[in-house]
Amino acid sequence: MTALIETRDAERTFRVGRSLFQAARTLKAVNRVSLSVAKGEILGLVGESGCGKSTLAKMLLGLLEPTAGEILFAGQPLYSIPRLERARRVQPIFQDPYSSLNPRQTIAAIVSLPLRVHGVGSPTEQKKRVAEILDLVGLARRYADNYPNQLSGGQRQRVAIARALVMRPELVICDEPTSALDVSVQSQILNLLLELRKELGVTYILISHNLAVVEHLATRVAVMYLGRIVEEKDTESLFRHPEHPYTQVLLESVLTPEPGLGIPDSQLGVAFPNPIDPPSGCTFHPRCRYALPRCSTEAPVPLRTNGSLVECHLSLERAAREHRAAAAADTATGAAPQ
Amino acid sequence: MADGIGIASATVDDVERALTPAPGTVRLRRMLGHRGFVIAGVVLALIIAMALAAPLVAAHDPYIQDLSNRLVPPVFLEGGSWAHPLGTDALGRDYLARVVYGARISLLIGVLTALMSGIIGAVLGVSAGYFGGRIDSVICYILAVRLSMPVVLVALAVVSLVGGSLTAVIMVMGLLLWDRYAVVMRSATQQVRALDYVAAAAAVGASTARIVLAEVLPNVLNNLIVVATFEVAHAILLEAALSFLGLGVQPPLPSWGLMIAEGREHLLFEPWVIIIPGIALSLLVLAVNMVGDGVRDIAAPENRN
Amino acid sequence: MSALLEVRDLVVDIPLAAGMLHPVRGVTFSVERGETLCIVGESGCGKSLTALALMALLPRRAKRTAAKLTLSDTDLLAARDDELADLRGSRMAMIFQEPMTSLNPAYTIGNQLEEMLLRHRRATRAEARERALFLLEKVGITAAASRLSQYPHQLSGGLRQRVMIAMALMCGPDLMIADEPTTALDVTIQAQILLLLGQLRREFGMGLVLITHDLGIVARIADRVAVMYAGQIVEHGSAAEVFREPRHPYTRGLMACIPVPGKVARGSPLGSIPGMVPSLIGSMSGCSFRSRCEFRRDQCEAEIALVEDATGHATRCILSVDEVTAAT
Numbered sequence: 001m002t003a004l005i006e007t008r009d010a011e012r013t014f015r016v017g018r019s020l021f022q023a024a025r026t027l028k029a030v031n032r033v034s035l036s037v038a039k040g041e042i043l044g045l046v047g048e049s050g051c052g053k054s055t056l057a058k059m060l061l062g063l064l065e066p067t068a069g070e071i072l073f074a075g076q077p078l079y080s081i082p083r084l085e086r087a088r089r090v091q092p093i094f095q096d097p098y099s100s101l102n103p104r105q106t107i108a109a110i111v112s113l114p115l116r117v118h119g120v121g122s123p124t125e126q127k128k129r130v131a132e133i134l135d136l137v138g139l140a141r142r143y144a145d146n147y148p149n150q151l152s153g154g155q156r157q158r159v160a161i162a163r164a165l166v167m168r169p170e171l172v173i174c175d176e177p178t179s180a181l182d183v184s185v186q187s188q189i190l191n192l193l194l195e196l197r198k199e200l201g202v203t204y205i206l207i208s209h210n211l212a213v214v215e216h217l218a219t220r221v222a223v224m225y226l227g228r229i230v231e232e233k234d235t236e237s238l239f240r241h242p243e244h245p246y247t248q249v250l251l252e253s254v255l256t257p258e259p260g261l262g263i264p265d266s267q268l269g270v271a272f273p274n275p276i277d278p279p280s281g282c283t284f285h286p287r288c289r290y291a292l293p294r295c296s297t298e299a300p301v302p303l304r305t306n307g308s309l310v311e312c313h314l315s316l317e318r319a320a321r322e323h324r325a326a327a328a329a330d331t332a333t334g335a336a337p338q
Numbered sequence: 339m340a341d342g343i344g345i346a347s348a349t350v351d352d353v354e355r356a357l358t359p360a361p362g363t364v365r366l367r368r369m370l371g372h373r374g375f376v377i378a379g380v381v382l383a384l385i386i387a388m389a390l391a392a393p394l395v396a397a398h399d400p401y402i403q404d405l406s407n408r409l410v411p412p413v414f415l416e417g418g419s420w421a422h423p424l425g426t427d428a429l430g431r432d433y434l435a436r437v438v439y440g441a442r443i444s445l446l447i448g449v450l451t452a453l454m455s456g457i458i459g460a461v462l463g464v465s466a467g468y469f470g471g472r473i474d475s476v477i478c479y480i481l482a483v484r485l486s487m488p489v490v491l492v493a494l495a496v497v498s499l500v501g502g503s504l505t506a507v508i509m510v511m512g513l514l515l516w517d518r519y520a521v522v523m524r525s526a527t528q529q530v531r532a533l534d535y536v537a538a539a540a541a542v543g544a545s546t547a548r549i550v551l552a553e554v555l556p557n558v559l560n561n562l563i564v565v566a567t568f569e570v571a572h573a574i575l576l577e578a579a580l581s582f583l584g585l586g587v588q589p590p591l592p593s594w595g596l597m598i599a600e601g602r603e604h605l606l607f608e609p610w611v612i613i614i615p616g617i618a619l620s621l622l623v624l625a626v627n628m629v630g631d632g633v634r635d636i637a638a639p640e641n642r643n
Numbered sequence: 644m645s646a647l648l649e650v651r652d653l654v655v656d657i658p659l660a661a662g663m664l665h666p667v668r669g670v671t672f673s674v675e676r677g678e679t680l681c682i683v684g685e686s687g688c689g690k691s692l693t694a695l696a697l698m699a700l701l702p703r704r705a706k707r708t709a710a711k712l713t714l715s716d717t718d719l720l721a722a723r724d725d726e727l728a729d730l731r732g733s734r735m736a737m738i739f740q741e742p743m744t745s746l747n748p749a750y751t752i753g754n755q756l757e758e759m760l761l762r763h764r765r766a767t768r769a770e771a772r773e774r775a776l777f778l779l780e781k782v783g784i785t786a787a788a789s790r791l792s793q794y795p796h797q798l799s800g801g802l803r804q805r806v807m808i809a810m811a812l813m814c815g816p817d818l819m820i821a822d823e824p825t826t827a828l829d830v831t832i833q834a835q836i837l838l839l840l841g842q843l844r845r846e847f848g849m850g851l852v853l854i855t856h857d858l859g860i861v862a863r864i865a866d867r868v869a870v871m872y873a874g875q876i877v878e879h880g881s882a883a884e885v886f887r888e889p890r891h892p893y894t895r896g897l898m899a900c901i902p903v904p905g906k907v908a909r910g911s912p913l914g915s916i917p918g919m920v921p922s923l924i925g926s927m928s929g930c931s932f933r934s935r936c937e938f939r940r941d942q943c944e945a946e947i948a949l950v951e952d953a954t955g956h957a958t959r960c961i962l963s964v965d966e967v968t969a970a971t
Contacts, residue, residue, distance in 0.1 A: 048829040049800075061541050087543025100534035104556040110535075114542045152919065153686075163538065182685040183856060187900035187913035194910060209830060212859075216902035216909055239904065253834040255859030256903055259886045263838040263863050268831050 002075065003036040004203050005060060005090075005171055009069035010034070012055055016276065027276045029055040031227035032069060034302075037220075039170070042197070042204040044218030044235065046211060046250065050275055052227040053207050057173050060205065062086045073171075084118060091164040095176035097156035101148040107134075107159050108144040114167045133162045136199070137192060154185035158192070165196060173205045178213065190217060211254045215239050223247045226275055226283040233308040243310045245288045282313065290314055368636045375632025382625040389441040398422070398432030400439040400592045405430050409608055424614055427597070428604065433611075436592040437618050443593045444574045444622060447508055451573035452566045454512030459519020460562055466520070467527025468550055474524075481520055489514050489576065493585045502588045507580060511573050522565050526558040560633075567630030571623045578619055594619045646673035647850040648697070648818055651711035655689070655696050658704060662924040666692045668874035671949075674818065674850040679841070681861040681882070682854045684871035685897075687920055690854045693871070694820050697852070698737050699727045714818060733763035736811035738804070740823040745807060746795040752779075752806055753791030759813040771813075778809040782839055801832035805839070812843065819844070820852045825860070837864055858901060862886050870894045873931035874923055876949060880956035890958040890967050892936045930960070938962055 009032045015024040029052045037043045045053050058064040059071060062078055071078040078086065091114075094100040101110055108130050115126045131141050137158045148156055157177065164172055177193065178186040190213065196202065208214050214221055215235060222232040223244065231244040242248045252264045268287045273279055279286050285295035295313050302311045303319055369375060388395050404426065411418045412425040412433070424433035466477035493510045500506055530536065531554060539553045578595030580586030587593035589600070594615040601611035655667035667689040674680045682690045696707050699719065712719040714735060722730065731737075739745050747755060756778070757771035766774075772791070779787035782805040795803055804824060811819055821840065825833035841864055844851045855861060861868055865882040870891065878891040889895045899914025907913060918935035921927070930936070933943040942961045951957035952964075960967070 048831060063537065063540060084543040087541060090541075092538065092541045094534040094538065096534060100538055102535040102539075102553055102557070113539065113544065117542050117544045117548065160538070163542070167542075183858070183897055184685060184900050184916040187902075188915045190902070191912045191915065194912065211830065212902045212904065215904050216907065216913070235909065249831060253830040255830075255834070255837075255857070255863050257858040257862040257886060257898065257901060258903075259862040259865075259882045261863060263841060264834055265838055266831050266834055268835070 002038070003072070004039045004041075004074060005078070005205075006036040006072045007033050007056075007060070007066075007069065008072070010056075010059060010066040010071055011068040012052075012059055012064060013067045025276050028227050028278075029275070030059065030066075033227070033229055035222060035229065035232070037171075037203060037205060039203055040201065041220055042206055042218045044214035044221040045205060045207045045224060046209065046214055046221060047224035048209065051224040052275075053224050054175060056224070057092070057175050057205070057207055060171075061090055061092050061173055087114070088118060088167050089169050090171045090173065091167070091169040093157075093160055093164050093172060093174040093177050096180045097153055097160050098148075098180070100160050101156055103148055106145050106147060107139075107151070110148070110159060111144075111162045111166055114163065118167065120167075129166060130162075133166045136165070136196070137162045138188075152185075153181050154188060157181060157185075157189050161189075161192065161196070165200065165202070168200060169202065171203045171205065173207070175207045176209070177206070179208065179210060186213075193217065211250060212256065223250065226273065226278050228283065228311065229309065230284065230312070231308075231310045233310075237308065243315055244284075244312050245290050245314070246284050249287075282311075365636055369632070372632050372635060374628050375636065378625045378628030378632065381621065382629055385441055385622055385625065386445060388438055389445050392435075392438045392442055396432065396435035396438045398435045400431060400435035401590055403429045403431055409604065409611070411608070412610055412614070415610065425610065427600065427611060433614060436597060437594070437614060440592040440594045440597060440615065440618065441622070443504070443587060443591060444577065444619070447504070447511070447577045447587075448570040448574040448626070450508050451511040451515060451577075452570045454508070455514070455516035455569065455573075456519055456562065456566050458513070459516030459565075460523050462516065463520040463523025464527045464550065464554065464558070467524040468531055468554060470528075477520070477524075481517060484514065484517055487514065490580070490583070490585070493580050497585045502585060504587055504591065507577055507586045511576060515569060515573060515576075518569060519562065519565050522561050523558060526561045527554060530554050530557045564630060564634045567626060567633055571626040571630065574619070574626070575623055645713070645715070647676045647678075647715055648674040648852070649711055649713045650697065651709060653693065653696055653709040653712065654707070655692050655701065656706045656708075657702070658706075659924065665923045665927065666874050667696060668923075668927075670869075670871070670874075670876055672869055672876065672879065674852055676817070676850055677844065677848045679844060679851040679853060679864055679866045680869065681865035681867070682852065682869045682871055683856065683858065683861050685856055685920070687923075688871040689874040690871050691822055694737065694822050694852065694854050697820060698731055698735065699724075700731075700737070729763065732759055732811075732816070733814040734816050735818040735820065736814070736816040737820040737822065738807045738811050738824050740826050743795060743800075743803060746803060746810075748795050751792050751794055752798070756791070756806070756810055756813055759810055763814045774813060775809070778812050779806070781812070781843070782806075782809045783835070784809075801828055801836065804828060804832075804836055808836070808839065808843070812847065815847060816849060818850045818852070820854070822854045823856070824853070826855075826857075833860075840864070858898060870897070873920055875931060875959065876957075877932065877959045878957065879949065879951075880954070884954060884956045888956075888964070888968065890956070890962075890964055891932075891960050892938055892962070892967065893932050895967070896935075938966075 010030060011028065011032050012030040014027045014029055016027050033056060045056070047053050055064065059066055065079055073081060073089065108127070111130045111133060112126045115121060115129060120126065121129065130144060134141050134144065139155060139158045139162065143151065143155065148159070151159065174193070178189050181189060193204065194217065197204065206214060206217055218235050220232065221235050221238045222229045223246065224230070225246050231238065231242070231247045238247065239251065242251050249266045249268055253266050267289055273283065273286065281297045282295045282300050285291045288295065292313055300311050300313045300316055302309050303315050407426050407430045408428055410422050410426040413420055413423045418425060422432050422434065424437060427433055427436065462477050462480070466474040489511070492514060496506055496510050536549060536553050539549050577586055577593065578598070581593045581595030582599040584599070587596055589596060597615040598612050604611045650673065651671045653667055653670040657664040657666060670693055672680065682693060684690045692701065695701050701707055709720060714730065717730065719727070753772065753775055756775035757768060760766050760771040760774055761768070775791060776787050779790055784790055784802060784805055798806065824840070825836050828836065837860060840851065843849070853864065862882060868880065868882050868885045869876045870878040870893065872893050878885060878889065878894045885894065889898055893916070896914060896916040900916065902913055916935055921931055921934060928946060929944040930947050933939045936943070940961065947959050947961060949957050949959045
């Protein structure tokens with residue numbers, strides 16, 4: 001299976017805090033991330049605010065060039081694809097439908113912007129395509145001449161989805177697509193996203209802090225912490241067997257509507273570290289309940305086993321133990337017949 | 339505790355949305371409901387109409403001197419007559435004609451200056467706000483340099499170099515009074531630029547020119563219009579001051595500032611010579627400023643909160 | 644013994660250009676000492692305005708009326724503005740969704756905490772400082788002494804919310820009202836803050852009114868739940884009861900909307916509630932949910948009362964329990 005989009009050690013640093021009295025410091029928002037999303041997948045990207053997931057999304061959209069490493073789209077370097085072609089194939093859906101629509105333009109103008117930018121069809125054809133896409137996202141055509149302030153949050157988000165899909169992109173990057181919406185509206189938008197995937201065959205990258213939503217939609221999940229992907233697996237096994245201690249804490253913090261379970265005590269204790277000055281070794285070690293002495297000095301290397309990834313000393317040690325045990329068993333069984 | 343009100347009004351807005359009209363309709367409705375704006379707008383419209391129809395309003399030519407009829411008092415004072423409703427000045431010129439033609443000069447200067455400086459300031463401010471980084475630094479430096487130049491002294495230098503004239507006044511002010519536009523447009527653009535719809539347009543592949551002209555500019559135009567109205571008033575006042583000092587419009591042109599300057603010697607016995615152009619100036623500036631206030635209230639962007 | 648907070652027939656009306664808005668239409672509930680009541684509903688249902696009405700913090704043009712509004716034995720309806728101002732912060736405290744807007748950026752954390760006590764209680768600066776330190780530690784802030792001299796912008800969102808909670812606790816209030824206190828926070832911080840609120844409520848014997856849109860939070864923290872829709876409570880009961888057997892079609896719809904692992908198959912469509920919230924402007928009659936309700940009947944046009952059964956589980960719906968549970 002070839003990857004639709006792939007990052008190889010992609011990195012993005014920002015220079016911050018430069019002032020008269022202070023030299024600029026570098027903030028590694030995204031730190032050597034290698035990800036690969038196959039066609040038709042829904043990759044869920046989860047992590048707390050400040051973990052770099054939105055920066056990564058911007059890089060994947062072609063709005064922010066990586067400072068190191070590369071991003072490949074269908075095998076081609078993303079940033080060598082001409083702007084218009086890139087825009088046709090990758091589209092975003094933003095979190096806040098109140099700021100993602102230009103208040104001075106009608107719904108028809110907003111949705112037809114991609115068509116106009118790419119010079120697709122005559123004005124009448126554009127009008128027809130706008131009507132079609134509005135049907136597809138479940139927004140009555142009569143809203144075409146309205147302004148965004150006349151629509152509800154859910155309707156606005158449908159407009160944003162229509163704008164993203166009107167050019168039939170291959171990859172849609174959804175940055176918290178429902179977190180600004182009410183519960184009953186959220187379910188409608190999630191249903192719509194799933195339906196559109198079936199109908200148009202789009203691939204989604206779904207960025208969300210709502211793990212229940214990610215579990216429901218995603219086929220694979222990547223967990224980010226301080227610019228690194230610390231665990232990546234198919235949804236089923238990630239939610240059933242979270243390996244990284246951070247993933248475990250995240251999953252425990254999800255409040256499912258089951259009365260009587262009470263509030264989980266994640267014992268994370270220390271606050272989120274300053275990304276400008278990340279902890280040494282494994283960046284999660286100050287908050288980790290299983291931290292070993294080596295975690296504070298030595299950064300763990302990613303451990304990849306049949307399609308999943310985890311970056312933790314515990315997993316590395318367990319793998320090493322299993323390897324040794326297997327080797328011992330091998331020599332034992334190998335020695336026996338002789 | 340202040341945000342309690344915010345929460346409440348957000349809830350109200352939610353329910354109200356179903357009844358929300360389009361932004362254009364909202365603006366028209368607010369405009370007509372704003373009493374200060376309506377009154378000032380009518381006064382300003384009258385002054386503009388008077389200036390445009392100056393030959394019809396004034397029976398006399400503002401330049402013809404009649405030394406036998408010097409300092410005739412206005413009709414409402416003793417010794418006045420309807421022949422010269424506002425009297426005559428020290429050279430026997432009809433004062434009504436001079437006030438009416440003076441309105442032309444004030445408005446011309448106000449509008450042309452605001453237009454020139456508005457274009458300069460908007461281009462600089464939007465560029466600084468949109469591109470940021472080095473461009474922003476350079477433009478902020480230019481702004482700092484401009485703010486360190488006193489307008490009156492620059493005008494003095496220009497007048498002594500090329501001589502005072504209407505063109506010189508407009509050029510000096512037009513090239514100098516762009517600072518407020520630049521500051522306001524820069525911060526407004528920075529705000530809009532950070533909004534998702536600008537990112538969405540970029541992600542769609544829209545060119546920078548298209549993003550600036552179609553996505554950013556319409557959403558910062560309100561601020562430009564508000565600043566422009568206040569700057570018209572500012573320019574009118576500054577012209578009067580420059581003309582009063584002899585650095586602006588030169589005689590025999592009927593500028594209100596110049597008329598006040600010419601009337602100085604008669605302040606004691608014929609105070610109306612100064613009071614009439616003074617009232618005209620105050621009325622115009624007040625009307626323009628009130629319209630500006632109204633525009634600011636009305637044009638409050640719909641979705642700011 | 645009477646309840647800590649008793650609210651009967653609370654009504655809020657707001658005159659608008661388009662007519663009279665009725666965001667809260669006859670809300671009745673009570674809160675005991677040490678009890679957590681969650682008011683849950685979607686935006687525009689009137690839950691935040693209900694909270695503001697309790698605190699007498701409504702926008703000036705809003706009109707509040709109620710048949711009864713008491714905090715232990717104090718009649719909040721009869722209280723003068725200055726008496727209410729004294730009550731707020733000392734006996735009833737409120738925390739908001741965005742702590743940054745409720746903290747004054749120009750003063751240090753310590754200063755704002757101490758001011759709270761000095762304003763309402765006879766205390767010296769040193770006593771106030773001691774209490775501030777005690778509470779900052781209580782709400783789980785490490786190095787509390789050094790935090791006292793910091794300004795709000797120097798703290799993270801989670802820390803600021805903890806400071807807000809400490810501030811609300813300064814005078815040991817009897818009642819704490821929290822309006823979406825964790826909505827702006829990350830899930831891990833959310834769990835910590837909610838855990839803390841629960842502990843403090845037990846420890847200080849406070850009544851807690853928690854306003855939220857998140858059914859997960861409600862299930863985990865509430866003793867009792869009130870579900871609001873279009874300005875009315877449509878279902879009310881113990882959390883265990885309401886989650887075990889939601890009876891109002893709106894509550895049931897709301898619960899079907901959230902993906903619950905194990906209950907809803909991954910990638911299968913979620914439940915949804917068609918239609919929109921009715922306009923709350925002008926006069927209204929009948930069940931406000933009927934336009935979106937699959938069980939709609941002719942009787943729904945008439946006004947429907949909130950009927951309580953023997954277990955204290957109340958529903959504003961004409962359907963019997965069996966009819967609702969059989970249908971879904």
